Amino acid sequence: MSDDRLSRVFAALADPTRRDIVARLADGGDATVGELAEPYAVSVQAVSKHLKVLEDAGLVSRRKDAQRRPVHLEADVFDLMTKWIERYRREAEDRFRRLDAVLESLDDERGDPLDAPVGDQAARPAGASRTEEAAS
Amino acid sequence: MSDDRLSRVFAALADPTRRDIVARLADGGDATVGELAEPYAVSVQAVSKHLKVLEDAGLVSRRKDAQRRPVHLEADVFDLMTKWIERYRREAEDRFRRLDAVLESLDDERGDPLDAPVGDQAARPAGASRTEEAAS
DNA sequence: GTGGTATTCAACCCCAAGGTTGAAAATGTG
């Protein structure tokens, strides 16, 4: 469970330590594993694991510099998230606006509400209209 | 670990089924637990648990309508995520621009690079400048 | 080559996450 890209990204950011690492890379620039591990109470190995998670999610990449592995933040992934979020935020707001319109029209002329089958609050269960396919 | 708000939100969205539920609420409007569970292969109880996770994260709320519990998408949380993402995306880009400037100035006059201690690519380990406090 | 430093690999705990089934709770309906 959770092997698609978005799942990995969200899962990676669900951990405060990993979010903090991202934050530090964002305003501190690239850093080595040791540097990144220093502030935390946990072992270097643990941080190394965290970095692997971030890497698998595509949030960071590791360069190779002698025995050091400087970690670099890949800002592109943010776009992926933003896109997902914005898409559904938008839809939710649109639907909301449509609902407002319906309520208004109901209030006004007290008759059949346009064409949008919005909401169905506590009315008949509708039952068949669900669209599928998890987020692209 | 992971009891703060953002952690719960990201963790909630790390599951494809839960993301799908959010997506369906976003463009289908409120729906009951049964309706939401119908498309999936899993039990209704499992979906009920998913909804609890979403609710604890503040992504949805449940109204009370007889024995049904219509689920409603709380679009506000999206702002929280967007804010977090945008903040660090911005910083990363700023840092990037600053780096460009430094490289440019190095290229130009071949001397001490302004004041911003950007990047330190493979130079001395710097060692002490890390700022703390995980994302608010 | 010997040694020190930086990072990962491997084996191992512990516990929370997602799933199951079965029963209980809450509420409309004959």
Place this chain on the structure above:
DNA sequence: CACATTTTCAACCTTGGGGTTGAATACCAC
């Protein structure tokens, strides 16, 4: 009241995530 419907609660199982420690790897410095 008896019953069907919708949802949650409770107990349980299995898997994976985050942590640990100890060894292996890779590289620079002497």
